[in-house]
Amino acid sequence: EPEVTQTPSHQVTQMGQEVILRCVPISNHLYFYWYRQILGQKVEFLVSFYNNEISEKSEIFDDQFSVERPDGSNFTLKIRSTKLEDSAMYFCASNNPRDTEAFFGQGTRLTVV
Amino acid sequence: AQSVTQLGSHVSVSEGALVLLRCNYSSSVPPYLFWYVQYPNQGLQLLLKYTSAATLVKGINGFEAEFKKSETSFHLTKPSAHMSDAAEYFCAVSRSGGSNYKLTFGKGTLLTVNP
Numbered sequence A: 001e002p003e004v005t006q007t008p009s010h011q012v013t014q015m016g017q018e019v020i021l022r023c024v025p026i027s028n029h030l031y032f033y034w035y036r037q038i039l040g041q042k043v044e045f046l047v048s049f050y051n052n053e054i055s056e057k058s059e060i061f062d063d064q065f066s067v068e069r070p071d072g073s074n075f076t077l078k079i080r081s082t083k084l085e086d087s088a089m090y091f092c093a094s095n096n097p098r099d100t101e102a103f104f105g106q107g108t109r110l111t112v113v
Numbered sequence B: 001a002q003s004v005t006q007l008g009s010h011v012s013v014s015e016g017a018l019v020l021l022r023c024n025y026s027s028s029v030p031p032y033l034f035w036y037v038q039y040p041n042q043g044l045q046l047l048l049k050y051t052s053a054a055t056l057v058k059g060i061n062g063f064e065a066e067f068k069k070s071e072t073s074f075h076l077t078k079p080s081a082h083m084s085d086a087a088e089y090f091c092a093v094s095r096s097g098g099s100n101y102k103l104t105f106g107k108g109t110l111l112t113v114n115p
Helices: none
Strands: A005-007 A010-013 A019-024 A031-037 A043-050 A053-057 A065-068 A075-079 A088-095 A108-112 B002-007 B010-014 B019-027 B031-038 B045-050 B056-058 B064-068 B073-078 B087-095 B109-114
Touching: A005 A088, A010 A019, A019 A031, A019 A088, A019 A108, A043 A065, A043 A075, A075 A088, B002 B087, B010 B019, B019 B031, B019 B087, B019 B109, B031 B064, B031 B073, B045 B056, B045 B064, B045 B073, B073 B087
Parallel strands: A010 A108, B010 B109
Antiparallel strands: A005 A019, A019 A075, A031 A043, A031 A088, A043 A053, A065 A075, A088 A108, B002 B019, B019 B073, B031 B045, B031 B087, B056 B064, B064 B073, B087 B109
């Protein structure tokens, strides 16, 4: 069964460093999302992406965040200068127009030290 | 705007007892509703979803939920709890129709199952 794949599963980075989280959505999907879950808290929407542009973003998704679909298969989330409070689990999701749900990856746990 | 309220951040039941996890939603447009389960240090697994067909929805692992528009509720139930049901459960809402399934999640309910 096709699935959304996220790499790495766990990334540790130093405060102030740039980090790129990678996602491979299901191959025929056209809508892509990033969500964040700080430890012990709820899952929060960051951004949705369609037709090579951001379709919606939350207040959390400020100038230090960016997303890109650099080729036909990857969808990346870049955090330019990481802060301690960026430590969280980041989930990627995708769907195609005929789906009634978005499909989630297993997440990348980002730890900023 | 959409929002989800999950009543009870922690629910504890005995093995074999009824599980009831409460979810109320607010939405200015007809919603789709979802329940996800998250085991420790794992990702989100979809339990079930309401997408404007039957109001009583059956999901995996014996869970079901009923959409009640008049009460703006989508409570999750299971007749008999099993130890393996211990996890965090999240209710979520999205807009119906269209293809952009931006989800708004509740704060989650941690289910503990006692032997």
